[in-house]
Amino acid sequence: MKAFWDWLGRAPLVDEVDRRNARVIQLLLLFLAVTIPATLVVALVLAWPQLRAQPLQPGLVISLSMSLLIGVSAAIGFVRVRRGALRGGVQLLLGAMLGSLLVNAAIHGFQRQLPDQLAQMLALILAGLVLGRRALWMTLVGLLLTLCVGVVRDSALLPADARSLFNVVPVLFSYLLVALLLDRTTQALRESLRESNARGQRLQQEMQERERAQTQLIHAQKREITERMASGLAHDFNNILAVMSGFAATRHDDDTGSDGERIAQLEDSLAEVEASAERGMTIVRRLLRFSRREAEHVERFDAAAAVEALQPMLRQLLEARIVLRCTLPAAPAPIRFERSQFDLMLLNLASNSRDAIAERGHFDIDVSTTEQGVVIEIADDGHGMPAEVAAQAFEPFYSTKPADRGTGLGLAVVRDLVVRAGGRIQVHSTQGQGTRFRIVLPHAKTAPA
The missing domain is CATH 3.30.565.10 (Histidine kinase-like ATPase, C-terminal domain)
Structure with a gap:
């Protein structure tokens, strides 16, 4: 289950809100894509003797077809989410749901759909949480159109019965209340998320600026210490140069008796000159390495x-x-x-x-x-x-x-x-x-x- 949950979270989405909603939306789409066709198959198997005994009603066929359309739309939407198009997948599902509700309202009327309002509320929630304010209010308009179509159908089926009109106002009020709550809640969440992201970016910039300032400060301190060591370096190099000069001056000594002795003395002097030069170069290398500006x-x-x-x-x-x-x-x-x-x-x-x-x-x-x-x-x-x-x-x-x-x-x-x-x-x-x-x-x- 953990591996499956992690796999759901790896959908290639850019928007922060979409990434937060991705797992739940994918589970919903997968659930609808599996359960709706499975339910239809089980229902057809169980009711097959009755269906064979009498001719199929067109309204039943259309209702079953619209339900199957929702399941297929959910499957296609799941594939689209896995490819990084979460909003496109949800839009496809919403279109199928609103179309199914409209067709069922035109066939069966409002009164037949009144006991089950789950699909209407799910459409509002998906539109508000995933697609934003505009999609939420457009979905509400679609539901009101469905409601009107259902009421007209009820009036045609039962012209002398006005009971279908009694529930119109409460249903309208519930749709509007849910839409308002979703609008304010999702807007507040998105604004809070935007502010949080902006604060995070500002904090990251401040941290980067602090690191740059710290690096500059350390480099400035190195330069200050290097300047303070200048007098000591001058004294050391003066001693080194004096030693080198002293050994170099031995070439003028003619007291030795043979050429071999003079060559040996000259080689010793050159060796000492080389050692003194190496000490000077060591000091310079250490000082350059210390004062160099480089990454930590x-x-x-x-x-x-x-x-x-x-x-x-x-x-x-x-x-x-x-x-x-x-x-x-x-x-x-x-x-x-x-x-x-x-x-x-x-x-x-x-x-x-x-x-x-x-x-x-x-x-x-x-x-x-x-x-x-x-x-x-x-x-x-x-x-x-x-x-x-x-x-x-x-x-x-x-x-x-x-x-x-x-x-x-x-x-x-x-x-x-x-x-x-x-x-x-x-x-x-x-x-x-x-x-x-x-x-x-x-x-x-x-x-x-």
């Missing part, structure tokens, strides 16, 4: 190994006056994070510590693994923060720095990155004694993908 790619890696690999960039950012101390575990500390964003998080915290340390100081990173997850503690011995400042540290655009030295977005970005990775971050600071950030990230096996 969450990966599994060892947090301790990532901190160890990030130490050269941290030293460039912290300057020579601040001592970097890292305490890393011997066992791996696997997490799931976007690697460049993990680097950005630590570099942001290091940048804040550099500004908080007036002269000389220490910047400590401690990585450990607990039952709660991978714990990364970042501490400095700078001037610290008052309690009211620490309480607002993660708020966007909140900063105690001068306008030309910070945007107030660094810690807000850090918090967002930690929360998106399924972790949490806390800050503890005492004025005059430094600041400590505690970040807890889920283990890789339990972290969200």
